[in-house]
Amino acid sequence: MNFFKVLTAGLALLVSAMGNVAGADDDVQDRLDIVQKKGSIEYIVYRDYPPYSFERDGVFTGVDVDMGTAMAAALGLKATFRTFIPGDDLDDDLRNQLWRGTIVGGAVGDVMLHVGADPQYVARQDKVSIFGVYFREAVALSFDTKKFPSYSTISDVKGKRVGAELGSIADQFLTTTEGGALSSSVIRYPTLDACVKAYAEGKLDAVLAPRGELQGLMKTHNAGPNLAPPQAVQFQGIFRSAWEIGIAVKKDSPKLRDALAKAMATLIESGEMKAIYARHGMDYVTPGLR
Structure with missing residues (x-):
């Protein structure tokens, strides 16, 4: 075979291969069809993240577990869960999971729960759809009423023992606000769970943390009546004190997205979502509400 015949044959094979790739892209199967065929839907959730997804007495539980199970039931499916340790940022988590x-070579899941849904972040996504915004989280302070004769602003924690999770937004805020005047009051713990446990045991005067997590952990650790319900703290400057939470699926699965969005809307409208949060000692705060 001469050179030109070899070249022509090679080009023909390349064009054929490109056509096959294009056809494969056009025929990508929506994950709704996949989960319906297997009869189950796999949720990706954060590991050791009470009160949202965690193991207690050998049972995997939490708000996200209950919510995922309820949405799966609405779709006529069984819910399964796979946990992961978060990466450096949400982009890493969405890509890897x-x-x-x-x-x-790790496999990907069908749905990821508890995804930050900042509108600007959502708008720039080209690989995933973030939708079904269902909860508003806000940083809040709980304080021991026996240790605080009064409380009106975050400045009142100066000189008190204020717990925070190491490296959290609460930790960063307390360390830098008011020129660092509150930094000496901060007592850091490796996890919020450990922090709230110490608080319930009387080792701290207050805790600053996301309100939902704080409420749930105060229930878990049987916080006494003298520990005030968490109240929102408005941050100043570069720190965000509140954010919305939603769910995510791969961009090429609009049918799954729409089915889950409908299931989520039903949970909220029926009051079941509020009941799920209440079971874990939390107030259900809908998006847009403060």
């Missing part, structure tokens, strides 16, 4: 998989 939802649309590409890890470099070492």
Whole structure:
């Protein structure tokens, strides 16, 4: 075979291969069809993240677990859950858990729960759809009423023992606000769970943390009546004190997205979502409400 015949044959094979790839892209199967065929839907949730997704007495439980199970039931499916340790940022988590998989060949899940839904962040996503915004989280302070004769602003915690999770937004805020005047009051713990446990045991005067987590953990650790319900703290400057939470699926699965959005709306409208949060000692705060 001469050179030109080899070249022509090679080009023909390349064009054929490109056509096959294009056809594969056009025929991507919506994950709704996949989960309906297997009869179950796999949720990706954060590991050791009470009160949202965690193990207690050998049972995997939490708000996100109850919510995912209820949505799956609405779709006529069984819910399964896979946990992961968060990466450096949400982009890493979405890539590794939802649309590409890890470099070492890890599988992707069907749905990821508890996804930050900042509108600007959502708008720039080209691989995933973030939707079904269902909860508004806000940083809040709970304080021991026996240790605080009064409380009106965050400045009142100066000189008190204020617990915060190491490296959290609450930790950063307390360390830098008012020129660092409150930094000496901060007592850091590796997890919020450990922090609230110490608080319930009387080792702290207050805790600053996301309100939902704080409420749930105060229930878990049987916080006494002298520990005030968490109240929102408005941050000044670069720190965000409140944010919305939603769910995410891969961009190429609009049918799954629409089915889950409908299931989520039903949970909220029926009051079941509020009941799920209440079971874990939390107030259900709808998006837009403060």
